[in-house]
Structure formats: C-alpha cells, structure tokens
Amino acid sequence: MRVKVLFFGRVKEIVGRAEETADVEDGADLGSLFHSYARRFPQLAEMERSTVLARNQKIAGRSECLADGDEVAFLPPVSGGSPGVRDFSPGT
C-alpha cells in the first residue's frame, strides 16, 4: 500500500524534500515507517525521540497501523517558549 509522507523544518532539510509517496507493507505501523527513513538518513535517527508523527493530521503513536492512502507527517520540535523567562513574577 502507499502512503504520503510529509517532512517539516529540519527534517525536511535532512530528507531533502517536503513530501514523497512511500510504499509500505500491509500491516506496517508508523514506527516501522520512521525507521525506514532513519536507516536512509542517519541524522533523522538522532531525532527519533524528538520527532512526533502525525497520521491524517492527528498526532499518533508509533504502534498505530497505517492504511492505504494515509497522510503521515514527521514533526520536529517547535519553537516552544523562550527558555529562562517562563516565570518572572516578582518574588519567584
């Protein structure tokens, strides 16, 4: 079966493209899809714990199974808040 894979931020630069179509085996889960890319792109393997996966625009666990036609996205960390300025209340 085929799924569409989208890449963002630093992941997009590592993979060298914004999206592609991937052939996956029946019963494959998100984790196995991630690992197939991590094998191709060692820098992506280093981001395994910080990259969140989405399936059809919703955050999904690695054990979630893929279905034909799914849209999967690799989401690196977002900017978050400014470190060190989270609590500047007087007296704290």
Next chain:
Amino acid sequence: MPPEYVQIVRAPIDVAGLAAGLRRGEDGAVVVFEGIVRSHSGGRTTLYLEYEGYEAMALEQMRAIAGEARARWPIDRMAIVHRLGRLEIGETSIAIVVTSAHRAPAFDACRHAIDRVKKSVAIWKKEYFADGAVWVEGEVIQP
C-alpha cells in the same frame, strides 16, 4: 466573524481589523497579543525569520486551542492568526485577540492560548543570522 476564528496567512496581519471585527456591544474588554520578530537571539543579531507550517493540521490545532479557551474561561470570542513565510524584524508573526465582558478572563485566556500555540501547533521557525541559520527547536510537540 465566528466565535472561534483561526487563519494562516502569508501577508501582514491586520491586527486592528481583526480586533474591530471581533468586538461586540456586550464586550467590556479586548485583549490583543502580538508576537513580533525580535532583532536578536542568544546574543546574535537576527536578520529575519522564516516560518513554515503543516497548514491543515495547524489550523485544526489552533481551532482546538480557541475552543478549549472558550470552554474554560467566560470569554466572548477568540481569534488566532499566524503568518508564514519570510518575516522581517518588527513584523507580527502571530496575533491573538480575545473579547470578553470583563478583562481578567480575557488576559488569562490569551496567555494560555499563546503558550499552547508555541508548544503544540505544527509551525516551525528558522532564524537567519549574518553567519548562518538555525531551526528553533525548543520543545517536542505536545498533543
């Protein structure tokens, strides 16, 4: 304008127009937050920023954040507008507008919304300096 208004744009955000469109006679407060592009980061001089997003997902997340805020605080309406693409120093990357009968819940809901957007919405920021560029990766995306 609907009570929960979210939008992703690539042109300058008309914050005044947004606030004017949201306010109603029953409101006693309008709180406006603008995130703007800062000229420095970690001691380095920033030239400009580039934002990119997973737009379909980001819009859904922004809608959920506005919905949560309206369920949690007695506010009237909330708008969240994020800009993508190249932004220069001083330009507005995000605007959040909250209208309410009273000011306290409007401030609280606005603060909550911007914190949630920064931690969970599928939008990424790349900072360009004179000697290079870096993706700002502060936090693993939260559900």
